[in-house]
Amino acid sequence: MSLAIFLSGCRYPGTLTTYFLQSLGKVTQTTRSLFPFFATLLSMAVYFLSTTLSAESFAQLPEPQRPAFKKLSPVSQTKSYTTEQKEAPAPQTEHHYGSALQPQKADAIMPDPIYRTLSKNNTVLNYSSAIPGKAASSVDIVRSVVNELKSYEPAISYRFPALTSAPGHTHFAAAYQELTDMLEGRRPPDLKRAVFVTENAFFGNRMSYPDYQTTIAEMVTLIRLKMQQEKLPLKDNDAILYMTHQYFTDTLDIRLPLHEKTATTFPKTYDFRDPFGHENPTNMFVSKLMAENSGQCKSLPLLFLMLVYELGGNAYLSFSPSHSYIKCRDRNGTWYNMELTNGALTSDSWVVASGYVRSEAVKSGIFLDTLNRQQIIAQCLVDLAQYYTWRYRAYDDFILTCVNKAMEYHPNNIWAIQVKSDYYTLLFQYIAEQKGFNGPEALKTDPKAMELFTQRNRLYALIDGLGYEPIPEQVYRDWLKTLDEKRQQQEHRQHYANFSKMIR
Amino acid sequence: MMQFFLTLLLIGFSASLSGQDSIAVQKKYYEEACREITEMLDGKRPYSFKRAVFVTESCFLNNTLDYEKFNHKIASLAQTCTDYARANSDSFLYDYDDRETILKHAALFRLMTDSIPLMKLGGHIVHTIPYTYDFDDFWGKENWSQMFVSKLMATHKGNCHSLPYLYKIIAEEMGLAAHLALAPHHMYIKLYAKKTGMYNTELTNAAFPVDAWLMASGYIHTNAIRSGIYMDTLSRKQSLALCLLDLAKGYERTFGTQDSEFPGRCCATALKHYPNFVNALLMQAEQTKRRLDDLMLRHQAGSLQDLLAVQEARDVFAAYEAMIRHIYTLGYRKMPEKMYGDWLLDLKENKEKYTNKKVINNFNTLQTR
Numbered sequence: 001m002s003l004a005i006f007l008s009g010c011r012y013p014g015t016l017t018t019y020f021l022q023s024l025g026k027v028t029q030t031t032r033s034l035f036p037f038f039a040t041l042l043s044m045a046v047y048f049l050s051t052t053l054s055a056e057s058f059a060q061l062p063e064p065q066r067p068a069f070k071k072l073s074p075v076s077q078t079k080s081y082t083t084e085q086k087e088a089p090a091p092q093t094e095h096h097y098g099s100a101l102q103p104q105k106a107d108a109i110m111p112d113p114i115y116r117t118l119s120k121n122n123t124v125l126n127y128s129s130a131i132p133g134k135a136a137s138s139v140d141i142v143r144s145v146v147n148e149l150k151s152y153e154p155a156i157s158y159r160f161p162a163l164t165s166a167p168g169h170t171h172f173a174a175a176y177q178e179l180t181d182m183l184e185g186r187r188p189p190d191l192k193r194a195v196f197v198t199e200n201a202f203f204g205n206r207m208s209y210p211d212y213q214t215t216i217a218e219m220v221t222l223i224r225l226k227m228q229q230e231k232l233p234l235k236d237n238d239a240i241l242y243m244t245h246q247y248f249t250d251t252l253d254i255r256l257p258l259h260e261k262t263a264t265t266f267p268k269t270y271d272f273r274d275p276f277g278h279e280n281p282t283n284m285f286v287s288k289l290m291a292e293n294s295g296q297c298k299s300l301p302l303l304f305l306m307l308v309y310e311l312g313g314n315a316y317l318s319f320s321p322s323h324s325y326i327k328c329r330d331r332n333g334t335w336y337n338m339e340l341t342n343g344a345l346t347s348d349s350w351v352v353a354s355g356y357v358r359s360e361a362v363k364s365g366i367f368l369d370t371l372n373r374q375q376i377i378a379q380c381l382v383d384l385a386q387y388y389t390w391r392y393r394a395y396d397d398f399i400l401t402c403v404n405k406a407m408e409y410h411p412n413n414i415w416a417i418q419v420k421s422d423y424y425t426l427l428f429q430y431i432a433e434q435k436g437f438n439g440p441e442a443l444k445t446d447p448k449a450m451e452l453f454t455q456r457n458r459l460y461a462l463i464d465g466l467g468y469e470p471i472p473e474q475v476y477r478d479w480l481k482t483l484d485e486k487r488q489q490q491e492h493r494q495h496y497a498n499f500s501k502m503i504r
Numbered sequence: 505m506m507q508f509f510l511t512l513l514l515i516g517f518s519a520s521l522s523g524q525d526s527i528a529v530q531k532k533y534y535e536e537a538c539r540e541i542t543e544m545l546d547g548k549r550p551y552s553f554k555r556a557v558f559v560t561e562s563c564f565l566n567n568t569l570d571y572e573k574f575n576h577k578i579a580s581l582a583q584t585c586t587d588y589a590r591a592n593s594d595s596f597l598y599d600y601d602d603r604e605t606i607l608k609h610a611a612l613f614r615l616m617t618d619s620i621p622l623m624k625l626g627g628h629i630v631h632t633i634p635y636t637y638d639f640d641d642f643w644g645k646e647n648w649s650q651m652f653v654s655k656l657m658a659t660h661k662g663n664c665h666s667l668p669y670l671y672k673i674i675a676e677e678m679g680l681a682a683h684l685a686l687a688p689h690h691m692y693i694k695l696y697a698k699k700t701g702m703y704n705t706e707l708t709n710a711a712f713p714v715d716a717w718l719m720a721s722g723y724i725h726t727n728a729i730r731s732g733i734y735m736d737t738l739s740r741k742q743s744l745a746l747c748l749l750d751l752a753k754g755y756e757r758t759f760g761t762q763d764s765e766f767p768g769r770c771c772a773t774a775l776k777h778y779p780n781f782v783n784a785l786l787m788q789a790e791q792t793k794r795r796l797d798d799l800m801l802r803h804q805a806g807s808l809q810d811l812l813a814v815q816e817a818r819d820v821f822a823a824y825e826a827m828i829r830h831i832y833t834l835g836y837r838k839m840p841e842k843m844y845g846d847w848l849l850d851l852k853e854n855k856e857k858y859t860n861k862k863v864i865n866n867f868n869t870l871q872t873r
Contacts, residue, residue, distance in 0.1 A: 138730075348719075348725075348726045349719060349720045349721065350720075352715070352716050352719040352720055353716055353719075353720040354716070355714050355716040355857070355858070356714075356716075357715065357716065357719065358701075358702065358714075358715045359715045359718075359719065359729050359734075359735035359736070360702060362719075362726055362729040362730060363729055363730055363732060363736065365730070368726055464701050467701075467702070469701070
């Protein structure tokens, strides 16, 4: 075992960073000029380390160097697909609800059928789901609405030009196939692999799975070692969560067996530079987090979950506006929210204090709900669709296929619904440009375009009905900062004390 | 009006104190009120929230309120509101196709929380009086009629029970929909505008708070929102169920808690139409607890073990336990009473933080000309 650590340890800073940079360099033309310089530098460093590395030098895992992304042009066409695209294309006067969701005049007591059904069907409770009292009925309603929307799709015969011949498209197709296999049970569900294939597809199959695996295995081994040294039961879920949380948030000294020295791991930090991936979408990647030891609210929870799953534990992913975090349960059934962006344990009331979580969103389960393993893999499909748009700066049917598949397993996935509504928004825009529509009258002459327009509006209504409200970036940043306030710190200490009691 | 109302109150109380006959008469009033609301719930009578609120309050005051006058007052308020909206329509900058509705809601909000000029009278402008929050006895502990809409209309001071009720009554008089929503110890109005989606109207502070104001206090468990016991819009039938519970509470206040038959029936009917109505569930649980206490006295039981030796007590205890567990899984958590005051204060102090800016920006454009 120690040899494996030794080997992976010396490869850790070098290879993955190289791969990361390599992949990045090939995706974006501008960094190509920098690439040979870095490659030489890094390979020299790797060579130097691998020849001279002894147990002593291993003992201090050097903090990986941050690669320079100076001349990088943003890959994404606009700043954010998820928030701004939705509203931008259509002038506000056209924002009305489709006929299917038009409020009935006779029964104007509730404003919209979606609101009505979501609000009123509160009699059935399903206790078997992850959080007791989760209103399964709301999810069923969303599922039926989603299915209804899907049934209109064949009628929309307009398409984007297909990108199937674009370079690297086959990798996206292969990733889709693999994720679908996992969802449909032809392949064992494996989050580690799922995240890898999505990011690898973006990089055009230039990442190395063995390296990636080795890095994860090394992290797992380090956590296991630490658990052994702290005399924690290796199979206990609480202990696994506790130590993984420690590994993420604290500087750990881990004695290596058969070595005199200890290895030191550093906390994974929040990357304040570009957490939204505006400069570069790869800033949101787990591989970036693994290479640079700093990530943001998308990559940190995913890596945490990967490690917990590898260790044999269980935790859940949960969403809030523009954010994701970990929900986990101790053996007494108490739920904890782990805010990995700064390692704090928070309460639900802190999560909603951003001010952009509506009660409808909690009720419809798009926010503050738990995602199981299958749904997280479905979320990877949504990510794949987004990476696809970032990679090619365009949309085509592939997006719809991904998102529809994801929604089969997680109907109230708000990001999937948003990608879908983006798709129809842009498709409508595209068709309107091609056909030269210049007003509502022209639109009426084309029933197929009208159908497309209606579908777009139905999706808008669905998003509104689910209680989604986009959070402005500044509000989001300010909200994350409140974690440093005294009150939150105190709350964290309280939760953490409770949580630690489970272990010791 | 104030004097008139006080007289009514006095009559009501003196009547309730004078002997068996008047008790039987008042019980009959309660029965009638209950029947009327139940018929509305069953669809045998046309729905009228106004009427339901009126009968609930009237029977507590020994049927001394005058429906004609109540009706007239509501109608005139609604008329004022409609006229105000029409007169100042041009200044209102809201351009979605539900403009008329939102304009009326803005006018109504203005009427409830601000004074609007009515007419010129001998060189003076006559204004309406706003309806404000009454900090005296807002739980209705000393006097149950503190909670009443009729009291609010007479004194222009109300609480989180009467203010939203009045809003809903006037709105429905104007042909608008207005939805009540519950929170622990609290009630507010939820409305829908196409531009902003669902938004909250808080009349106690004259504000439009975002949901976080209520949720972030920590006394609304996430499950309570999921199960729909709090922060959900109430339908017509659910609103009537609220009146039924008010009726049951009024009955308890009039005749004491000994006679649990009528309140129990009201609760059961309310729950039939609103299964997750947490206040009714709590009242039912309290009644069951009282039965347990009675059994304890009757069987001279010193401890729970002694009591549970009795078969009847075991059944009642099991029922009580099941109720409490159900209420817990729905997400209800007992909220300290002090917390409620803090809540309202929090909104007042952090108005900037909790205000729904989209709504306030639109509503503020309504200017009086």
